[in-house]
Amino acid sequence: MILLVVSALIYQFKVTLSEKKHAEIVKKLEKRIKTENAEKAADTKAELDN
Amino acid sequence: MIKQYLSYALGAFGHDAFYATLNTYFAIFVTSALFVGKGAAAEAGIVTTMVVVIRLIEIAFDPMIGGMVDNTDTKMGKFKPWLLAGAIVSSIGLILMFSSLFGLADSNTSIYFLVFGIVFVIMDIFYSFKDISFWSMLPALSVDTKVRNRFGTVGRFGSTLGSQGVIIVIMPLVIYFSQKFSGTHGDTQTRAGWLGFAIVIGLVSLLGALATFFGTKETKSLIRQNTERTRFRDVFKVIGENDQLMWLGLSYLLFALSYVVTNSLLIYYFRYVIGNSNAYSVIGGVTAILGIISVPLFPIIVSKITRRGVYVGGICMMLVGYLLFNFAGDSAIMMYIADAIFFFPYPMIFLAALMTITDSVEYGQWKNGTRNESVTLSVRPLIDKLAGAFSTGIVVIAAVQAGMTGNAKPSDITAHGMFIFHSFIFYMP
Incomplete structure (x- = not known):
């Protein structure tokens, strides 16, 4: 009973990665990777132009 | 999607039928069929101790096995080669474990222990590759939480049926093959009977892995391409x-x-x-x-x-x-x-x-x-x-x-x- 209560408390207060938060992270990741890819593409283009 | 869910569930079914056989029934085979007669308790003790120690050591390697899977990049994706290789080798290993290793268990127990140790280490490593590549497909099958929930659920459902199924079929199978291979009557269990059972479970595990191999699809999203070695x-x-x-x-x-x-x-x-x-x-x-x-x-x-x-x-x-x-x-x-x-x-x-x-x-x-x-x-x-x-x-x-x-x-x-x-x-x- 003791280990189980501690386990529940940790999940309740320390595990903040909910379904909602995960969906937000996926959106942010997609955006970040798109920007990075666009920047890389721009860099390559700049190098080619030189 | 239904096809993917079903193939994943079949993979889990075979995987857990295999695990239950290894985890619960191998010890029974060793004590009741492999070693009987003089000095049997000590010999069985050595084999079961080897199993426990090797499996404890293997735990530390799990993240590294995960690392090897993560670093794999083939036309089939990164999980499937390991899933297939793991299924083939672990099934052969299981079948060998449920045998006397070509009579060595009777003729020369020292060499039997040595060969068994090698067979078990190889089997355990490939089983772990299969285990990790199978379950770590989850984040690759979809990034959507709802779809992941469904894959996880059908997978777990398959494992439950697989491990419970072994409990139901084990004794009828062992007895059936004992009669078939050794010509026994009634409830007598022979080594050949256990071997027949292990061959069936090895095949179920391999067929399940093949279902997952051909039936599931790794998604190719922007997020998933963003990896490094x-x-x-x-x-x-x-x-x-x-x-x-x-x-x-x-x-x-x-x-x-x-x-x-x-x-x-x-x-x-x-x-x-x-x-x-x-x-x-x-x-x-x-x-x-x-x-x-x-x-x-x-x-x-x-x-x-x-x-x-x-x-x-x-x-x-x-x-x-x-x-x-x-x-x-x-x-x-x-x-x-x-x-x-x-x-x-x-x-x-x-x-x-x-x-x-x-x-x-x-x-x-x-x-x-x-x-x-x-x-x-x-x-x-x-x-x-x-x-x-x-x-x-x-x-x-x-x-x-x-x-x-x-x-x-x-x-x-x-x-x-x-x-x-x-x-x-x-x-x-």
């Missing part, structure tokens, strides 16, 4: 820097330990507190039926009360089960009711934890910049194996300290012994 010395860093994975891991370790310790000590409760070890067998039936009901309910319940609701609410229900255990005394019926309440939420809590780990792949990717699917997912089997190993030790200590060994009767257990036993089976977990 992970060096071996970095795999533990990848896990350590993912704080959500670490907190979930700690919580799940305590949960798993609690469940496994209580579950393993229940048989002692029936034998030494109630004084009726036969009554224990009902527990297996209760959990088999409840498991089959509980798993499919997960996606419905989780969509209403969220993962945290399932995890924390499920634990509250298990605590009610513990309270009832405490009032059960020597009533077997009360123990069944308490165990039903205690067990019912267990598969759903497992799935809630599995889904949190799966989603922590993207959390780690967001936080640390690299995506590690298999390293992250390898944490779950690692914790389950650790909990299993700890609990084996705890169970032995509990039984000895409480005086519940050999042919002790319920009346022999002192009040102090009973308090110690209650502490180990109920209060501490």
Whole structure:
């Protein structure tokens, strides 16, 4: 009973990665990777132009 | 999508049928069919000790196996080559384990132990590759939590049927093949009978893996392409820097330990507190039926009360089960009711934890910049194996300290012994 209560408390207060938060992270990741890819593409283009 | 769900479930079915055979029935084969006669107990002891030690050492390699899967890049994707190789080699290994290794077990036991050790190490490594590549496909099959929930649920449903199925078919199969291969009559079990059983299970595991191999599809999304090679010395860093994975891991370790310790000590409760070890067998039936009901309910319940609701609410229900255990005394019926309440939420809590780990792949990717699917997912089997190993030790200590060994009767257990036993089976977990 003791280990189980501690386990529940940790999940309740320390595990903040909910379904909602995960969906937000996926959106942010997609955006970040798109920007990075666009920047890389721009860099390559700049190098080619030189 | 239905095809993908079904193929994943079939893979899990074969995988857990294999695991149950390895985990529960190999020891029975060794003690009841492989070594009989003079010196059998010592020989069986050596084999089972080798199995325990090798498996303990293997635990530490799980994240590295995950790292190797993560670093794989082939036309078939990164999981499938390992899944297939793991299935083929582990099935051959299982079949060899359930044999006398071409007569060595009789002619030269020292060489038998040596060859067995080699076969078992290879089998265990390839089994772990299969285990990790199979379950770490979850984050690759979809990034959508709802779809992941469904894959996790059908997978778990397949595993439940697989491990429960072995319990049902094992004795009929062993006896059937004993009659077929050794020409015995009635219930006699022979080595050839066990070998026939192992061949069937090896084939089921391989066919399940083939279903997953051909039936599932790794998604190719922008997010999944954002990977870098992970060096071996970095795999533990990848896990350590993912704080959500670490907190979930700690919580799940305590949960798993609690469940496994209580579950393993229940048989002692029936034998030494109630004084009726036969009554224990009902527990297996209760959990088999409840498991089959509980798993499919997960996606419905989780969509209403969220993962945290399932995890924390499920634990509250298990605590009610513990309270009832405490009032059960020597009533077997009360123990069944308490165990039903205690067990019912267990598969759903497992799935809630599995889904949190799966989603922590993207959390780690967001936080640390690299995506590690298999390293992250390898944490779950690692914790389950650790909990299993700890609990084996705890169970032995509990039984000895409480005086519940050999042919002790319920009346022999002192009040102090009973308090110690209650502490180990109920209060501490």
